Amino acid sequence: MKKYIWMMAFVMLGLSACNTNDIFEQELYKKVVALICSDNYNILEDVQELTGDENATFIAVSSGGTEAVGADVRVTMIPDNAPLNAFNVGMFDVDVQQYAKLLPESNYDINDYHIIIPKGERTGKLDIKIRPDGLSPDSVYFIPLSIGALSSYEINPKKSSILYRVLIKNFYAEQKSAGYTFYAMRGLRNDVVTQGNKQVQPISKNKVRMMAGTISFDADEELFAKSSVILEVLPNNKVIVSGYKNLVVTMDNDPAFPNFFRTEKDDWDRKHKVFLLAYSYKDGNNWVKMREELRLQYTED
Numbered sequence: 001m002k003k004y005i006w007m008m009a010f011v012m013l014g015l016s017a018c019n020t021n022d023i024f025e026q027e028l029y030k031k032v033v034a035l036i037c038s039d040n041y042n043i044l045e046d047v048q049e050l051t052g053d054e055n056a057t058f059i060a061v062s063s064g065g066t067e068a069v070g071a072d073v074r075v076t077m078i079p080d081n082a083p084l085n086a087f088n089v090g091m092f093d094v095d096v097q098q099y100a101k102l103l104p105e106s107n108y109d110i111n112d113y114h115i116i117i118p119k120g121e122r123t124g125k126l127d128i129k130i131r132p133d134g135l136s137p138d139s140v141y142f143i144p145l146s147i148g149a150l151s152s153y154e155i156n157p158k159k160s161s162i163l164y165r166v167l168i169k170n171f172y173a174e175q176k177s178a179g180y181t182f183y184a185m186r187g188l189r190n191d192v193v194t195q196g197n198k199q200v201q202p203i204s205k206n207k208v209r210m211m212a213g214t215i216s217f218d219a220d221e222e223l224f225a226k227s228s229v230i231l232e233v234l235p236n237n238k239v240i241v242s243g244y245k246n247l248v249v250t251m252d253n254d255p256a257f258p259n260f261f262r263t264e265k266d267d268w269d270r271k272h273k274v275f276l277l278a279y280s281y282k283d284g285n286n287w288v289k290m291r292e293e294l295r296l297q298y299t300e301d
Helices: 002-029 082-092 221-227
Strands: 032-035 043-049 055-063 073-079 114-117 123-130 141-150 161-169 179-189 192-204 207-211 228-233 239-243 248-250 260-265 271-283 286-298
Touching: 032 141, 043 055, 055 114, 073 123, 082 141, 082 161, 179 271, 192 286, 221 228, 228 271, 239 271
Parallel strands: 043 161
Antiparallel strands: 032 055, 055 123, 073 114, 073 141, 114 123, 141 161, 179 192, 179 286, 192 207, 207 228, 228 239, 239 248, 248 271, 260 271, 271 286
């Protein structure tokens, strides 16, 4: 009897091991298709340079499992505002003024919404052409997409949608997921020594925006209108200082602040981008004379 019980125990153990092994094999070789993006609202950030030209980029899908797909897999993408709505409500609730925007159709092209993961491969891509010029550094722009259909295998439900975000940059400044490029500022405000840090925002290939003088940055359109300046760098590196929507006068008679942009190296061979600026701006009923150096240490991309 005891011998019989032991034999049955070994048989059951063997069956259990086989069943566990089968489940393990199924999970190991299971093909699941997912969009490649972050875990935070499935966002994919892509920094696009303001060149005046059209830029080529893409989003990608990937198949899981220990082996590549055994046949071509066709993934059909569709525009889908649901993930954008979920992002806006989750991040800003009813504060509609803060909501992210759809990337305007005039700023991109998707000619084919189908992605092919070729046989023997793990990834496929959806080609996108981006025209970033004209986008505002004050806004968050998304192309929201979802997987609409799959020719075979399964879709990872947590990675079945994507928020493709376009950020902008030029040589002088970059829009980032949180904030902008910071330059160290030192100079004279009405001949009084001042210093601090200034956020500088890309506008076009050769233009950036910053707050005038020592006015603190605030993400408010009305404040931009009356308190910011545009720096336009000409081909000879001369800088034209003008008002964003306010009154600003360039001063070109100061050899220490000649309204010029340059790159230079310090004694430790570190590279810096440097603006030397002189201008006057209207602050309420008063004119403020500003002479400042903006300096940013950088490395080549």
